[in-house]
Amino acid sequence: MPSQKTTRGTKSSPKKALDLGEILASFPSALLVYDDALNILFANEEAEVFYRISKDALQNITLGDFVRVDNRLQALIQTVQRTGGRAHESDFPLVLKYQPQPQFVTIQLVPLLSESLQATVMMAEPPPRFAQMRPFE
Numbered sequence: 001m002p003s004q005k006t007t008r009g010t011k012s013s014p015k016k017a018l019d020l021g022e023i024l025a026s027f028p029s030a031l032l033v034y035d036d037a038l039n040i041l042f043a044n045e046e047a048e049v050f051y052r053i054s055k056d057a058l059q060n061i062t063l064g065d066f067v068r069v070d071n072r073l074q075a076l077i078q079t080v081q082r083t084g085g086r087a088h089e090s091d092f093p094l095v096l097k098y099q100p101q102p103q104f105v106t107i108q109l110v111p112l113l114s115e116s117l118q119a120t121v122m123m124a125e126p127p128p129r130f131a132q133m134r135p136f137e
Helices: 020-025 045-051 071-083
Strands: 030-034 040-043 087-094 103-113 118-125
Touching (some): 040 045, 071 087, 071 103, 071 118
Antiparallel strands (some): 087 103, 103 118
16 A cells, blocks of 8 residues: 655645624624724624624714713824824723713724725724622621
């Protein structure tokens, strides 16, 4: 019986192209992608739950339609747009227009640059649920 040798790299396995939408959808934080005019381009399922708006509805509005873009948030957005760098802030008081009280979140803004798209990714992550629980009595 002839021996079969397998040489590394001789068999070609099909490589799956990276799909940016799949990658962004897999984030565990509420994630929005918006352009320079603050038009929502993409929202993952966590964003749908966090903002209580369907992904389809989120993709047809601007960030300012449901989030109060106050001076503090505007400063973060402008920093990312101006410098192309990242912005991060913990305990950020994110105010949704349909809720009177702010939600304190960790917010991150990251530029998303490609040949065909210049946008920003905004991730909002509420504190862990166990941190909000009352201690044992």
